[in-house]
Amino acid sequence: MTENVYKPRDWSSQPPYVFPAYRSTPLRSPTRPLIPLPNTLSEITGPVYGHDSIGPDDADLTRNGRHGGEPLGERIIVGGRVLDEDGKPLPDTLIEIWQCNAAGRYVHSADQHDAPLDPNFFGAGRCVSDSTGRYSFHSIKPGAYPWGNHHNGWRPAHIHFSLFGPSFVTRLVTQIYFPGDPLLELDPIYQSTPVGVRERLVCKFSIERTEPAFALGYEFDFVLRGRNATPLETH
């Protein structure tokens, strides 16, 4: 417990725990200040999942839920890099995603939205970043869907992402959004993140990533906590 290996959570880049416009936050948030926890061996280690933990169609959501047909909707490719704050690529990190279908309906049994399920779309996938930190998913553009947070509330189209990074403290669970979505400025979850910061959660259209005559490409780089200059380990 001498020097911290990892840079701290940048609180100016994070939403607060309590954001009353997102109505389930007030009762589900800590009320007392967090207690600083220095990096010990417990914090600088974390679960390791290699490429062997991924199945062949895990990163292709247009294929991994098929039951005799193709999923409906606009095919997309979402990809980019996993980096740390110094721009260093983070290879071999597990990325898990889940999303609703093109109609705005999740496979999850608790989703009661009256929109059709797609028998050929499951909506979950995963991959492991390559040796240069790159990742890519094929999917279907998710739809918007209503939620009960407030009158006429609609979630903007989004994909949930879960990343481990190299240690337990680099863990990140987030959602990425699509450019030009008019629902963003009305969405309390997106709006909970500070101005000038929330824009980082919007992926960019990329003609380079777009696959001709097949799918539109979107780019999103993840930035996880970086390391301090002087690492704790001496070996």
Added chain:
Amino acid sequence: MKLAQTPSQTVGPYFAYGLTPEQYGYKLTSIAGNHLAQDDIEGQRIRIEGRVFDGEGKPVNDAMIEIWQADAQGRYAHPADPRHSNASFRGFGRFGTGTDPQNRFLFETIKPGSVDGTQAPHINVIVFMRGMLLHAFTRLYFSDEAAANARDPVLMTVPAERRQTLIARRESVDGKTVYRFDVHMQGASETVFFDA
């Protein structure tokens, strides 16, 4: 180059089919579940169980708990641990509170050893749930490690009157060792959460 951290967003209510699919009966293999200790793993078998309570004292039925722990000799299966065991004990568990009738999270694992000789045995815990915009870190210590807990450098940074919130209570249920660890988001016994 200095890049800014990607902000967190809530895990939301629909994580189960993506992150804990087998537990919830979806047709996707889970990368992690709640059985951490396969038969060939050395160590004392323990069960961890607890619930997550919101600010009104109601059990949360859509939280997800992740745990990360060392093996019985205090070694993490990670390259930053010079002793990393290379064993089949990965040390990572994940469980949602939506399948147990009492909304408990349950883990079948082994009791970890002290990781560096100074810290008391503990399990690292992350709490995720709908209504939580960014995850919360906490730690689980063991009630039958009173002497080690009293010397633990992390516990010593926690105000004495709040330390109990981090200590799982040992019980014996049908001959099995169970540690009960409830997470209270708020209230008189609000769990200590860390800025880890």
